[in-house]
Amino acid sequence: MFKRVLIANRGEIALRIQRTCRELGIETVAVYSEPDRNSLHVRNADHAICIGPGPALESYLVIEKIIDAAVQSGAEAIHPGYGFLSENSDFADACDSANITFIGPPSSAMKDMGDKVSARQLMEKAGVPVVPGAEDIKVDDIESAKNAATKIGFPLMVKASAGGGGRGIRLVQKIEDLENAMRQSASEAQSSFGNPTIFLEKYVSPARHIEVQIMADGEGNVRAFGERECSIQRRHQKVIEEAPSIAVTPEIRKKLCQAAELAALSCGYKNAGTVEFLMGPDSEFYFLEMNARLQVEHPVTELVYGVDLVALQLSIASGGTLPDMDIGELHPKGWAIEARINGENAYKNFVPSIGLINHVTLPSGPGVRFDSMLYDGLDVPPFYDSMLGKLIVWAEDRDLAIKRLMRALNDLLIVGIETNIPFHKALLNNSDFQTGNFHTGWLEEKFIMPSLEENDPRAKTALIVAAVAQHLQKVANSSPSTNNATSKWVQASRHSAVNISSRQRGSAWRRGTA
Numbered sequence: 001m002f003k004r005v006l007i008a009n010r011g012e013i014a015l016r017i018q019r020t021c022r023e024l025g026i027e028t029v030a031v032y033s034e035p036d037r038n039s040l041h042v043r044n045a046d047h048a049i050c051i052g053p054g055p056a057l058e059s060y061l062v063i064e065k066i067i068d069a070a071v072q073s074g075a076e077a078i079h080p081g082y083g084f085l086s087e088n089s090d091f092a093d094a095c096d097s098a099n100i101t102f103i104g105p106p107s108s109a110m111k112d113m114g115d116k117v118s119a120r121q122l123m124e125k126a127g128v129p130v131v132p133g134a135e136d137i138k139v140d141d142i143e144s145a146k147n148a149a150t151k152i153g154f155p156l157m158v159k160a161s162a163g164g165g166g167r168g169i170r171l172v173q174k175i176e177d178l179e180n181a182m183r184q185s186a187s188e189a190q191s192s193f194g195n196p197t198i199f200l201e202k203y204v205s206p207a208r209h210i211e212v213q214i215m216a217d218g219e220g221n222v223r224a225f226g227e228r229e230c231s232i233q234r235r236h237q238k239v240i241e242e243a244p245s246i247a248v249t250p251e252i253r254k255k256l257c258q259a260a261e262l263a264a265l266s267c268g269y270k271n272a273g274t275v276e277f278l279m280g281p282d283s284e285f286y287f288l289e290m291n292a293r294l295q296v297e298h299p300v301t302e303l304v305y306g307v308d309l310v311a312l313q314l315s316i317a318s319g320g321t322l323p324d325m326d327i328g329e330l331h332p333k334g335w336a337i338e339a340r341i342n343g344e345n346a347y348k349n350f351v352p353s354i355g356l357i358n359h360v361t362l363p364s365g366p367g368v369r370f371d372s373m374l375y376d377g378l379d380v381p382p383f384y385d386s387m388l389g390k391l392i393v394w395a396e397d398r399d400l401a402i403k404r405l406m407r408a409l410n411d412l413l414i415v416g417i418e419t420n421i422p423f424h425k426a427l428l429n430n431s432d433f434q435t436g437n438f439h440t441g442w443l444e445e446k447f448i449m450p451s452l453e454e455n456d457p458r459a460k461t462a463l464i465v466a467a468v469a470q471h472l473q474k475v476a477n478s479s480p481s482t483n484n485a486t487s488k489w490v491q492a493s494r495h496s497a498v499n500i501s502s503r504q505r506g507s508a509w510r511r512g513t514a
């Protein structure tokens with residue numbers, strides 16, 4: 001096993017990786033940008049190296065700076081986390097050249113899977129179902145493209161080979177719109193990725209986004225750790241993920257896992273990966289793309305399979321192998337749901353909310369896991385994505401997991417910036433969500449976020465009272481020496497006043513008997 005590992009990331013995932021390293025007796029090296037100097041991943045590391053200013057392009061995305069930090073600190077391996085350089089094959093190559101182990105797949109597999117056309121072709125050859133489509137189409141040969149499109153049928157999607165995660169994608173309803181969509185997609189792909197290659201796919205709708213966690217040891221052993229249900233998305237960003245999926249039976253799970261294992265074997269995969277599928281209402285599923293990294297939502301898999309995926313990653317990267325066991329031996333136990341906690345205002349079109357967090361109360365108790373970068377006094381910088389942490393719960397079944405997540409969301413208090421916590425509470429109260437009656441378009445097409453007043457009838461009154469109280473207090477102690485930052489206790493009590501009616505009616509607390 002490694003003695004010292006550099007974690008080329010920040011936020012909750014850096015902390016997540018540090019926890020496992022600590023358990024395994026591995027020293028950690030943190031890298032950080034200047035505005036991140038006070039963050040927990042720096043405080044908790046054994047060694048920490050500043051790699052530049054706030055913008056990721058000048059710090060977390062600079063390959064040479066990360067490699068230099070690893071060499072300077074004597075780290076034997078680098079864990080890239082997710083985002084940033086995690087799926088950059090040049091970074092994996094740079095690690096190899098510097099004799100540092102990249103904790104992830106070989107760069108060849110990253111390249112194969114990064115290119116959607118080559119991934120589709122590999123999957124077809126391996127016998128993994130792909131969406132009916134056409135790969136050899138060109139903007140300049142529109143007649144051939146129209147023939148291919150007619151064979152596929154409408155509606156169809158034009159996708160960019162270098163795309164992924166929804167970039168360069170076009171939905172085409174009729175043949176007259178095909179040429180325009182192809183031109184737009186190709187030029188977007190050229191300017192975004194420097195590669196104008198496009199392909200066509202039949203539009204699968206409604207569909208669920210079902211992904212399978214795999215782990216491969218590079219010695220021919222691949223394990224699939226079941227599926228995650230990730231259909232609750234907004235603008236191609238996942239909001240809530242769960243494991244298992246309500247739409248997946250043990251028989252379908254077996255087929256999904258077999259397909260994912262074939263996918264991994266077909267590209268010589270090693271370490272952790274995720275195979276994404278679209279699944280129609282008929283339970284037919286099709287390969288969508290493969291993500292060559294540990295994903296944000298990996299904890300739901302950890303909770304239902306009782307594994308530490310980061311520990312497995314470290315073990316495999318340091319030369320370990322997976323036990324050669326039968327695919328039928330792994331079964332999910334209970335239900336896990338993850339809510340991504342973002343700094344954004346759900347009542348104002350999800351505008352990012354940044355700045356000082358005066359106070360946090362962390363949720364806890366049975367079946368509750370909170371992976372976050374939060375602490376009292378954290379100043380959330382503007383340079384990175386809005387995710388502050390992930391609230392993950394486990395319970396015996398889905399209904400209990402939903403109740404537990406609601407309880408934990410009520411216990412979680414973040415004072416100082418806006419968060420999407422009210423959005424999560426509204427989602428959990430929605431009957432379609434509760435019955436599992438949703439697909440990838442459901443959140444944006446069907447779900448209506450209740451207004452602040454609808455969501456919490458007493459909220460408006462509480463806010464007005466709080467504003468008046470603050471004003472009176474300001475007038476009363478207008479001494480210039482007074483620190484005008486509101487005390488975290490005042491803010492916390494104000495926040496919980498706003499939350500009163502979201503607490504269970506008739507609780508001991510409300511009856512005043514607590």
Ligand code: MV4
Nearest residue numbers: 131157164165166201202203204205209233440
């Ligand atoms: C599709 C599709 C329907 N049919 N492909 C969007 C992002 C990228 N990963 C692929 N995406 C889709 N591809 C075919 N042939 C629907 C989507 C899609 C989607 C997929 C997963 C999760 C959320 C989504 C939201 C909109 C569209």
